[in-house]
Amino acid sequence: MGNVYDILVERGYIKQLTHQEEIKELLNNEKITFYIGFDPTADSLHIGHFLPLMMMAHMQRAGHRPIALVGGGTVMIGDPSGKTDMRKMLDKETIEKNVACIKNQLSRFIDFDDGKAILANNSDWLSKLNYIEFIRDIGVHFSVNKMLTAECFKQRLEKGLSFLEFNYMLMQGYDFLELNRRYGCIMELGGDDQWSNMLAGADLIRRKEGKPAFAMTCNLLTNSEGKKMGKTEKGALWLDKKKTTPYEFYQYWRNVDDADVEKCLALLTFLPMEEVRRLGSLQGSEINEAKKVLAYEVTKLIHGEEEATRAKEASEALFGSGADMSNVPTASITKDKLNASILDVLVETKILSSKGEGRRLVQQGGLSVNDEKVTDASMIITGENFIDGSMMVKRGKKNYNRIVLE
Template sequence: MASVLDTLVERGFIKQYTHEAEIRELLEKEKITFYIGFDPTADSLHVGHFIAMMMMAHMQRAGHRPIALVGGGTAMVGDPSGKSDMRKMLTKEDIAHNVACIKKQMQKFIDFSDGKAILDNNAEWLLNLNYVEFIREIGVHFSVNKMLTAECFKQRLEKGLSFLEFNYMLMQGYDFLELNRRYGCVMQLGGDDQWSNMLAGVDLIRRKENKPAFAMTCTLLTNSEGKKMGKTEKGALWLDKDKTSPYDFYQYWRNIADADVQKCLALLTFLPMDEVRRLGSLKDAEINEAKKVLAFEVTKLVHGEEEAIKAKSAAEALFGGGADMSNVPTAVISKDMVGSAILDILTAAKVIPSKAEGRRLIQQGGLSVNNEKVTDINMVLTEEHFTDGSILVKRGKKNYNRIVIE
């Protein structure tokens, strides 16, 4: 039987294994239960989570059972991995709201019907733990000396690491143990920044249960220069269309560097690898066709085919000379704002995050209205600017918004 591991390796997912030979044999011969954890630190997943969801989907398609674990308990502490400072403390109400939002998003990518996958929340077992019992049962298996060598802690020691965060590794290790006991879960998958925490869970199961347990990490989504992808001028590239519009989402992938196209096609779409390699090998102007395929396929997976078609149509209207502007991201302002300063209108319409950002754009020659460059930061938008009741605002080279009078 062919192993899903071959697919994951070919597409570039796998970064590290705990026991490569054993994992390969296991995935070839058995159907296993595995898990990936998602801490609800926001009310939406972002594109960094999407790569983990794709890895999970490939595993499910090969017949393995995923557990999507939402960290309602671990979010009360906060993961120090990859953070230079302590995370913002969330209230129970914030976490509960975020959990509900994330659960809805996960159901787009993973089939939870008929027991094909499990959705669980570690608040179920973490929030009611007796601390003394937990430290006696779990803490005894963790060496402080060894923990301090973990990358997630090492980089924080100079700035300061709270004891609260120091507990995170124990809690994540305990999650794996609990899922092993409840569902027979034998493998954890996750981003490579979670390697230390994942090793802790594998080791804990082997010590406590005297059973094999495994972990594989997924490569982080980085560009050809090694920098994390998924950052926009407005912040993270969210999977929630109210936080990042399908058009902006589409445009992000449409505008990535040529060198990143093949990698993103392999990791973020289900296109066959022969087609991925063909598209990735295109050069010069032809690579734009590959970027259009990438943008459409990723937007379709995240937002559905209808929204992907709208985003594609909007991009073609703006950049291809088409006439249909109905799918361009649109903001509405009240009629009494006409005659106000441009920075007031753009801020009210949430086209720019702040007046300071608007001033910077104008001073750098990066803002246009109706294809006319704006040079005056005190410019007033009058009725003459609102042709047919709307204006077209361009930020930078490729970011467009319509503003319509209500």
């Protein structure tokens, strides 16, 4: 096992950190307790949580102890970071249900057996706070001038930041202090959008306890154009298979841009880096082999081997080459016909005789593109619908047509 700091740097996780040399020294030579917070705003984590989870898993594999902190308390306030609008208020039952679902997902990445990791919920201490004591004890250490310059409040200040949300940074800082006192936690990890909140916590521990505390952020998952990854036409890419099926999940990674394959393999799988570089350097149509490895490995991490194998087989049956595809009727369209509605494309290729027939199919739930049901007859077909140059259309239960992009 190499040094985890070097592993995190080599694989591309680390974005910012408070004390580079000290952190490097610590992670190399000692076993530390660190934490990452997850606010239970939904009953599932999504792909945006994936990088912090992987970072956490690498740290645990190197012998450090993770605390997964579920924000049952902070979620009642709502994190203003990167948000233009205030978050919706959730009731207690919803929060409790969300916490239970998230716990379950965390255990796929982190081993909670025999005290190797701790699961904590900040509502245990935040919900019992006495306001006057809290403001005197904690609030006195926060400079409002400094808080107002923090990146996490920038967007909210334009629309109006409520005092409720302004408290969020104090709460998150207090969490770090509380975990430091309870478990000797000395480092917070998280997404880079949390940097201001993390600095506030590390600073609070240094002031209150006179002890060192550290923060380290990971890059957000973006594609080669700098856009956030993990968004699909249906919304977020969820880790819960009821919200995003293992097949849809597999297909998402199977279809990433060539330019993003190596980065995704480094960040989202545990494959050794020499293998990551080998796969990332494949050229032309060979890069599809790398995409299959990526899709399989990532799906296996989230959904287990059985589901990953099933998704892979389903994908290959639909898009694979060889005998199973030879008898599927194939039509072709030219690139200038893209950005038309699905019905226009199907009438153009004579797969349907009329748009009326198409609308009836959609209403009855009988039309799918690449194994995803078409729910809107005016759905637009773009280059993204073509996997390795072809798109599968299914009518009813058994009628398949393939459309090839010329």
